[in-house]
Amino acid sequence: MKKNIFGFFCLAAVALLFVAACKKNEFTLKDNIFVSNKALLKVNFVSSYRTNPIFQIKIDSVRVSSSLTFFTPFPGGGLNTGGGNYADYLGVEPGSRKVTVSIPFVGTQRDSVVLASATVDVKANVNQSLYFADTAANTVSMMFEDNLTSPDSGFVKYRVINLIPDLPAGVDLYLGTGYTSTTSTKIAGPIAYKQMTEYLTLPIIVGTQFWSFRPAGAAATTTAIASYNSTSTIVNQRVFTIAARGYSAISTTGDPRVKNISFIYNR
Numbered sequence: 001m002k003k004n005i006f007g008f009f010c011l012a013a014v015a016l017l018f019v020a021a022c023k024k025n026e027f028t029l030k031d032n033i034f035v036s037n038k039a040l041l042k043v044n045f046v047s048s049y050r051t052n053p054i055f056q057i058k059i060d061s062v063r064v065s066s067s068l069t070f071f072t073p074f075p076g077g078g079l080n081t082g083g084g085n086y087a088d089y090l091g092v093e094p095g096s097r098k099v100t101v102s103i104p105f106v107g108t109q110r111d112s113v114v115l116a117s118a119t120v121d122v123k124a125n126v127n128q129s130l131y132f133a134d135t136a137a138n139t140v141s142m143m144f145e146d147n148l149t150s151p152d153s154g155f156v157k158y159r160v161i162n163l164i165p166d167l168p169a170g171v172d173l174y175l176g177t178g179y180t181s182t183t184s185t186k187i188a189g190p191i192a193y194k195q196m197t198e199y200l201t202l203p204i205i206v207g208t209q210f211w212s213f214r215p216a217g218a219a220a221t222t223t224a225i226a227s228y229n230s231t232s233t234i235v236n237q238r239v240f241t242i243a244a245r246g247y248s249a250i251s252t253t254g255d256p257r258v259k260n261i262s263f264i265y266n267r
Contacts, residue, residue, distance in 0.1 A: 039122035040089035042129045042146075043074050044264060045101050046163045046245050047116055047139055048257040055115060058100040059092055063109045070256050071245065078240070079263035080228055087239070087265035094124040101132065116141065127266070129241065133163040133194065144196050148267040150237040151201045157239045159199045162191040164259060166248045170195065170216035171225075173242065175202075179212050179227050181220035190216030191244070204234050211261055213244050228261040239267035 043057050048070055057065035057074055065074050069082060075090060077083025098119045102111040116132045118141035127146040134140055144161075151157045162171050172189030188197050208231050212224035225248055246259035 037094070037124050038091040039094045039097075039124055040127045041092050041097075041099075041122055042076060042089050042127075042264075042266075043099060043101075044071075044129060044131045044243070045074075045116065046071060046243060047101075047132050047135050048246055049115075049135055050255060050257055052256040053103045053113075053115075055101055056104050056109065058102065058111075059090070059097055061098070061100070064090060067104075071260075071262055073264045076265050078265045079230055079232060080260065081262045081264065085265070087267045089127055092122055094122055096120070097122050099130060115139070118143075129264075129266070131161065131163065131243075133245075134165045138165065140194065142194055142196075146239070146241075146266050147199060148239055150239070150267070153236055155201050155203055155237065156234055157199045157201050158242055159197050159240075160188050160191055160242045160244070161196045162193050163243055163245045164248055165193060167215060167225075168193055171213045171244050172216055172218065173244075174212045174214065174220070174224065176210050177208075178210050179224050184210060184212060184220070186220065192216075196241075199239075204236060207231070209234075211242070213259070213261065215248075226259040226261050228263075237267075238265070240264060241266055 052070050054067045054069055056063055056067060068074060072082030075088035076086050096119060100114060101116040103113040104110060105112045116139045120130055120143050122128055127148055129144050129146055131142045132139060160173050170190040170192040172186050174184040175187050176184030178184060191197055208229050210229045212227040214222050214224055241264040243262045243264060245262060247257050248259055250257040252258060
């Protein structure tokens with residue numbers, strides 16, 4: 001009898017371990033759970049410098065980030081970005097908050113060079129994203145609310161922001177099985193500098209996704225100014241912000257300022 005009881009507990013333990021292992025490797029999207037009465041903020045420093053300095057992010061003079069390099073949404077990550085595979089937001093006190101991006105003195109959290117700053121109004125129980133673009137005296141900031149409501153199963157939500165300063169007329173976004181006029185289709189545009197589109201709900205793409213930007217109004221036969229392809233499996237019902245970033249005039253490979261496309265995880 002003792003052996004049978006012992007055997008039963010062994011089988012039960014193995015079953016629990018099996019369930020735990022399944023849970024650990026299971027990937028699901030997080031529900032939109034708010035920290036009670038907190039504002040939820042994501043900071044996107046999209047100001048590209050040739051030297052690609054290490055920078056930090058502070059809120060009301062308190063450092064909230066690790067040491068970052070361009071382009072890393074904080075907190076979180078995305079496709080063609082730094083960071084992780086999560087759509088995280090910072091929980092901060094609602095109200096007027098000063099956000100600062102700076103190069104720290106080596107080995108300290110003290111500001112050596114302030115690259116950007118903005119005073120923003122953050123709202124309780126609302127997801128918001130702050131974007132910085134351009135550099136030096138031309139640095140600008142924009143704040144947008146993020147709608148994290150999931151689309152129907154089998155679909156993904158995207159919206160697009162143009163952060164390319166030297167294309168004042170804007171950009172058009174194309175998607176297809178390639179980058180040519182016969183393999184891609186315009187799905188959004190014109191998107192002026194600093195403008196954010198409404199959300200686009202698209203079916204999940206099976207296989208390689210080919211995304212590209214052309215100057216606003218340019219013919220589909222025009223060579224794309226920035227392109228990105230990915231074989232990554234897009235998670236069902238995810239929410240992205242697609243950022244056109246860099247400078248149209250920069251084309252040197254390896255230069256952080258080169259025009260590019262990034263997909264920021266929002267959910």
